[in-house]
Amino acid sequence: MNALELVNVTKRYNNFTLDNISFNVPKGAIMGFVGENGAGKTTTIKAILDLIRIDSGEIRIWGHSSKKLPMDLKAQIGVVFDGSNLHENLTANNIALIMKNIYPNWDQKVFSDYLRKFQLPNDKKFKDYSRGMKMKLSIAIALSHNSKLLILDEATSGLDPMVRDEILDIFLDFIQEEDNTILLSSHIISDIEKIADYVTFIHDGKIVFSENKDELVYKYGVIRCPKEDVKKIDRNFVVGIRENSFGAEVMINNVDLFRRRNREFIPERTSIEEIMLFISRGKEAKA
Numbered sequence: 001m002n003a004l005e006l007v008n009v010t011k012r013y014n015n016f017t018l019d020n021i022s023f024n025v026p027k028g029a030i031m032g033f034v035g036e037n038g039a040g041k042t043t044t045i046k047a048i049l050d051l052i053r054i055d056s057g058e059i060r061i062w063g064h065s066s067k068k069l070p071m072d073l074k075a076q077i078g079v080v081f082d083g084s085n086l087h088e089n090l091t092a093n094n095i096a097l098i099m100k101n102i103y104p105n106w107d108q109k110v111f112s113d114y115l116r117k118f119q120l121p122n123d124k125k126f127k128d129y130s131r132g133m134k135m136k137l138s139i140a141i142a143l144s145h146n147s148k149l150l151i152l153d154e155a156t157s158g159l160d161p162m163v164r165d166e167i168l169d170i171f172l173d174f175i176q177e178e179d180n181t182i183l184l185s186s187h188i189i190s191d192i193e194k195i196a197d198y199v200t201f202i203h204d205g206k207i208v209f210s211e212n213k214d215e216l217v218y219k220y221g222v223i224r225c226p227k228e229d230v231k232k233i234d235r236n237f238v239v240g241i242r243e244n245s246f247g248a249e250v251m252i253n254n255v256d257l258f259r260r261r262n263r264e265f266i267p268e269r270t271s272i273e274e275i276m277l278f279i280s281r282g283k284e285a286k287a
């Protein structure tokens, strides 16, 4: 069962198109949603949350059309946006009062526990919080209304590695509950490598892949060879080329089939970060 399904979703802006994207997030999984600046991550998340109107396609949350999601299910989605939009003059205490009215399932005890755990003062105004504190407060809110689906847009960016680790642990705790699901967009691939079960890579408004994280690194490989050998490699397998003064690195897809067909070149293991970098740069050789 999927918590989230996107089918052929298209959204056109003047200079950008979210182009016919499809991917699923299985219930109980953490989906890492990665892509460079402007690739379309926030647009996708806004579409999922029905904050923008899509031009075509279908989005289903727990099997319901996102446009017709019943209120009680809507209340089970915890959302954190980068640069939280909480009012500057509110304190955590004020926010708790507001959230109690917004969410029928608001759990004050859980919220207070998170404030303590994150060492967030009750009475300090939001504008006087540090970036890390603001992010933690947003996460505490998202986790305090019995959410079963967390949608996090760059929730760990701009935070130091220790705070990031602390927050990633909270996400891992959250996912221990069998039915809980996370969609986490991030620039920080190491965070995704640490906690995600699946990775969806969006590039220039299109989905390049949406796959199980562990299988991904077996599908791709890097061949290191002299520049003049690049042309011997079957272009159908090539997803990206990088050249430097020592030679060339060629990222290939479908490594198993490549190995069976070709004994001359031996692809080496790679990482999600490298796969993304190569694919973003394209098939033309670049230093």
Ligand SMILES: Nc1ncnc2c1ncn2[C@@H]1O[C@H](COP(=O)(O)OP(=O)(O)OP(=O)(O)O)[C@@H](O)[C@H]1O
Pocket: 013, 014, 015, 016, 035, 036, 037, 038, 039, 040, 041, 042, 043, 044
């Ligand atoms: N309301 C809008 N009107 C016109 N263009 C928009 C609007 N919102 C977003 N865009 C454009 O859509 C593109 C994708 O933006 P989006 O915020 O989805 O990217 P992103 O992957 O989240 O990037 P980042 O990692 O930088 O946040 C950008 O070119 C942006 O300028």
